[in-house]
Amino acid sequence: MLAEERFAAILQLLQEKKTVTVNELTKTLHISESTIRRDLVSLHKMKKLRKVHGGATLLQKEYAPIENDVTQRSQEHIEEKRRLAQYAATLIEPHDFIYLDAGSTILHMAEFIEEKDAVYVTNSLYLSERLAIKGMKVFILAGEIKAKTMAVVGLGAVSALQKYNFTKAFLGTNGITIENGFTTPDMEESYVKCEAMKHAQKCYVLADASKFNLCTAMSTADISDAIIITSKGIPDEYKEETEVIEVAI
Known part of the structure; x- marks a missing residue:
C-alpha cells in the first residue's frame, strides 16, 4: 500500500471513530506497527490529525x-x-x-x-x-x-x-x-x-x-x-x- 493510500485509510478510520490506537490501525489495515507510527508522525506534521500517546485523535476546534x-x-x-x-x-x-x-x-x-x-x-x-x-x-x-x-x-x-x-x-x-x-x-x-x-x-x-x-x-x-x-x-x-x-x- 502506497503512503498516500495509507494516509487516506487512517484519516477515514479517524473520521469514523474520532480516536484510534496504533494497535487498532495495525490490525485493521494489516500494516506493521512501525509503519503506522511513522505515518501518524507524518500526518501530525501535516496537521491532518493530533498524535497522542498510543494513537491519534481528530483535530478538534470550536x-x-x-x-x-x-x-x-x-x-x-x-x-x-x-x-x-x-x-x-x-x-x-x-x-x-x-x-x-x-x-x-x-x-x-x-x-x-x-x-x-x-x-x-x-x-x-x-x-x-x-x-x-x-x-x-x-x-x-x-x-x-x-x-x-x-x-x-x-x-x-x-x-x-x-x-x-x-x-x-x-x-x-x-x-x-x-x-x-x-x-x-x-x-x-x-x-x-x-x-x-x-x-x-x-x-x-x-x-x-x-x-x-x-x-x-x-x-x-x-x-x-x-x-x-x-x-x-x-x-x-x-x-x-x-x-x-x-x-x-
Missing part, C-alpha cells in the same frame, strides 16, 4: 463567528489576562520601539508598563490615552475607528505600519489553532495585525487558555510567527510548533 466589545472582553478571564499583561510588560526595555495592538489582554498592559525610555505605537484609542496619562511617548495610527473595539483600522493604519521597524510587537488574538494559526473575526483588524507582525523583530501574542482550539474568520499569522505568552496547562502540541512562555496564574 468556531467563534462574533466578537464582543473590548471593554466586555477585558473583563473576561480578568485575573489571567492581568498576569499575562504584567509579565509581558517586563519584556519592554529602554530604547525599545514597541507596537501594542488593540486586544483586550494588551489593554491590561497599560497598568504595568513603566518603561519611559521606550517609544510606543498603537492602534488602540483606549491604550494610547492610558499610556499618555502615564507620561509615555506614544503614537497612534491614523485610520478608521472601529466602534466595537475602539481600534484604528483601514488602509491608513496599514500604510503607516509599513514605515515602522519595531523591536517588539505585543498582540492579542481571538483564537489559536495549529492548522489556522492566530485568528480574528474582523477582516480590517486582521490586516493591521498582519502588517504589524511583518515589521517587528520579535512578536509576542498574549492568549488566555480560552483562546486555544478556537478558530475565527480571519487568519492573521501562522502559529510559528510569534512567541505565545499564556498560562500553564495548554496542549503540548502547541509547544511543538512555536516558543511558549507559560506564566503562573
Whole structure:
C-alpha cells in the first residue's frame, strides 16, 4: 500500500471513530506497527490529525463567528489576562520601539508598563490615552475607528505600519489553532495585525487558555510567527510548533 493510500485509510478510520490506537490501525489495515507510527508522525506534521500517546485523535476546534466589545472582553478571564499583561510588560526595555495592538489582554498592559525610555505605537484609542496619562511617548495610527473595539483600522493604519521597524510587537488574538494559526473575526483588524507582525523583530501574542482550539474568520499569522505568552496547562502540541512562555496564574 502506497503512503498516500495509507494516509487516506487512517484519516477515514479517524473520521469514523474520532480516536484510534496504533494497535487498532495495525490490525485493521494489516500494516506493521512501525509503519503506522511513522505515518501518524507524518500526518501530525501535516496537521491532518493530533498524535497522542498510543494513537491519534481528530483535530478538534470550536468556531467563534462574533466578537464582543473590548471593554466586555477585558473583563473576561480578568485575573489571567492581568498576569499575562504584567509579565509581558517586563519584556519592554529602554530604547525599545514597541507596537501594542488593540486586544483586550494588551489593554491590561497599560497598568504595568513603566518603561519611559521606550517609544510606543498603537492602534488602540483606549491604550494610547492610558499610556499618555502615564507620561509615555506614544503614537497612534491614523485610520478608521472601529466602534466595537475602539481600534484604528483601514488602509491608513496599514500604510503607516509599513514605515515602522519595531523591536517588539505585543498582540492579542481571538483564537489559536495549529492548522489556522492566530485568528480574528474582523477582516480590517486582521490586516493591521498582519502588517504589524511583518515589521517587528520579535512578536509576542498574549492568549488566555480560552483562546486555544478556537478558530475565527480571519487568519492573521501562522502559529510559528510569534512567541505565545499564556498560562500553564495548554496542549503540548502547541509547544511543538512555536516558543511558549507559560506564566503562573
